[in-house]
Amino acid sequence: MVTEETQKKLEAFVAERDWKQFHTPENLAKSISIEAAELLECFQWGPNAEPDRVKEELADVLTYCLHLARAMDLDPEEIVLEKLEITRKKYPVDKSRGSSKKYSEA
Ligand SMILES: Nc1ccn([C@H]2C[C@H](O)[C@@H](COP(=O)(O)OP(=O)(O)OP(=O)(O)O)O2)c(=O)n1
Secondary structure (H helix, E strand, O other), rough: OHHHHHHHHHHHHHOOOOHHHHHHHHHHHHHHHHHHHHHHHHHOOOOOOHOOOOOOOOHHHHHHHHHHHHHHOOOOOHHHHHHHHHHHOOOOHHHOOOOOOOOOOO
């Protein structure tokens, strides 16, 4: 999902600032939610968000997601693909194609 080089850059950024002490799973989960709210804020008053702002907020969400995955010793690509298989079973194509209904309502 991201290269080891990118992961190392993220970790170096945190280590240089002695911020690892703040990067507990709890704090990182909160940070994901806070940055996700900032992403949503881009669309607060309408659909035409400024692409550069969206890009920055999305980068923050992804950054904290990568930190949380690392803190919990999880491989981002592996957990996304694992979850995709679970979701695939919940939403078989013949039942869910063209429908946004939740699997429990279909
Ligand atoms: N203890 C911290 C603080 C910040 N960051 C990194 C992760 C994010 O990519 C970015 C977030 O920085 P800010 O908290 O300053 O948030 P914003 O960039 O969204 O600033 P603002 O809230 O002013 O829009 O910095 C981090 O890894 N660990």
